[in-house]
Amino acid sequence: MINRQRLTIFFILLLTIHTTQVSAGDSFKGQGLYQQSCSNCHGTRGKGNIPGMPDFTKQQGLRKSDPGLLQRLRNGRGTCPPFAGIVADEDLLDIISYLRTMRR
Secondary structure (H helix, E strand, O other): OOOHHHHHHHHHHHHHHHHOOOOOOOHHHHHHHHHHHOHHHHOOOOOOOOOOOOOHHHOOOOOOOHHHHHHHHHHOEOOEOOOOOOOOHHHHHHHHHHHOOOOO
8 A cells, every 4th residue: 555645745746747837948039039020910018919819918828838839839820820940949949938928
């Protein structure tokens, strides 16, 4: 039989690992890249210049993992064009890191 204390520690560690979000990008660099590549549609502050755009200050559209968002940026979605082959993955991760810093 598993010791109850060990089981509790295991679940706490599992929860911590599962819910901790690690960003692989550089948010400072991502800010400049965002202004160049994204701000025309998404706004300089992330609130959206076009109806239907997510409001990044409310973390809309950012509830995916970094790899999930990277895939979305590579492939494009809706009116957002695909960036695969245009913007390097490292730069896209920097943009994602910057998006995660946006708050009201």
